[in-house]
Amino acid sequence: MPWWRALPEQLAQGDVVLVTVAATQGSAPREAGTSMLVTLHGTVDTIGGGHLEWEAMAQARAMLLQPSATPAMQRLSLGASLGQCCGGVVWLVFERIGQASRVEWYERVQQLERGIGLQRTLVSLDAQSHWSSLNAGQWSQGACLDMIPFPSPGPDGPPSPEGEGTANSFTQLGTGPNGCKALPCPPPRGRVVQSTGRGAMPEIWRLSHILQATPFPITIFGAGHVGAAVVELLATLDAQIRWVDPRDDLFGRARDKVECIVSDAPEEAVASAPPGSFFLVLTHSHALDLALCEQILRRDDFAWFGLIGSKTKRARFEHRLQALGLDTARMCCPIGVPGIRDKSPQVLAIAVVAQLLQVREAQASIPSEVNVDADTPAA
Known part of the structure; x- marks a missing residue:
């Protein structure tokens, strides 16, 4: 925390x-x-x-x-x-x-x-x-x-911190x-620092x-074994997690601050996600996966989008999505950091969360403009 x-x-x-x-x-x-x-x-x-x-x-x-x-x-x-x-x-x-x-x-x-x-x-x-x-x-x-x-200190005593040049020194x-x-x-707020008695301040x-x-909004589709393992890991981080599935009996005892969304139309959760969201599609249905991919790719403001599956699944989905005029370059499939072959839910979840953190850190390293409201004190 x-x-x-x-x-x-x-x-x-x-x-x-x-x-x-x-x-x-x-x-x-x-x-x-x-x-x-x-x-x-x-x-x-x-x-x-x-x-x-x-x-x-x-x-x-x-x-x-x-x-x-x-x-x-x-x-x-x-x-x-x-x-x-x-x-x-x-x-x-x-x-x-x-x-x-x-x-x-x-x-x-x-x-x-x-x-x-x-x-x-x-x-x-x-x-x-x-x-x-x-x-x-x-x-x-x-x-x-x-x-x-x-x-x-000079002959007239110690200089004031408010003196000329202090703010830039x-x-x-x-x-x-x-x-x-x-x-x-x-600059310093006008406090006069007393002399140490040795001629120096x-x-x-x-x-x-x-x-x-730091915003970290993640929408995860699918409450199966992999989805549950991913949510278990992400819940230990300071992430805003939305977990979507039509089957309410699979959520179990979700952690605090994990928003569980039971919906027969999971695609609607794509539209309601905030800009800069991370999307992870892990459902039990290839047809639902494809529908979610279409809705996500129609947005141009997401941070990252991952789809569980093999290279063969990616090729098939790319063919169908590109036929709809969609650019699939930002669809990550297969998911997970490279070099890990174990596909057990817990290991795959670790590989996927590591990938999410890599993407997040890379995006956070991009310099951004700072706006300070000096006239509005914090509560």
Whole structure:
């Protein structure tokens, strides 16, 4: 379960600490933007890394024992000191989230579930993050960490962070998938950093973090052995699953958030699927398979379409579909990642889900425009 979905329930039990991978260099267990929740007695989600995560948990729980703890950033080298050999560097940001924000987080979760993204901005010495809503459109999930070393105090005292040139003096340390370089990040909010007494000013850091519920709509036709095995695997992911079959007795005990559709006209579920859907046709009837293929190929806004069957079945279907004027180039048949010959339902399901994830990741790597509504604060 994503950490943000579990946050309101966790806050009902007490304060939590949000640990975020703010930046990475070299080899690292997880990418920038990855986060986890830490409570006194448990965790939700993971930043990976074995000993790295144990160290993060210890730091977070120490923060929970300090009611006035402010956000902090820590640089960790993934070397011998942590008992790891990744060789990279990870910057972690720790922020305590209080029970008083439970209602706000419940509303933010509702926004994310509706496809509204959030941008988080946290500047060192701030008491908490600032969250703002993202306009409808496409954006890239991830995080970036900026650092600014303030100059030494002059004869008139320390310079103000609001001074000329400050807003452009941030140096980006690292980014998440696709980067956050396009995000307009505000300058430091006017806090004057006190001198250390040694003629130098400490570094200021700023975290910019994009959070979204990544759409993964999948419509699966067929509740037989393969369909059931595929749904069992996909239900462990953050996917929006619609499972369609005319036989209601085959769905069994479907998992939560799996929408089971019993219909004598499964083709109607093609039209009602959202744009960018993944379609998987696994029914018991070749005639129904063909009808579904026709309806899916008549749409030009699907992300991927797979049909169970052999090369011979594909050839026969291609002949009939092309006779209807349809382009079959995007019809994937046979399905599953190559190199796996076992056709048992469970093995085939693993091969198909792996293929779905390959396609999804390839599509997610395409850069997209970021639209930020800086005037509309998140709930």
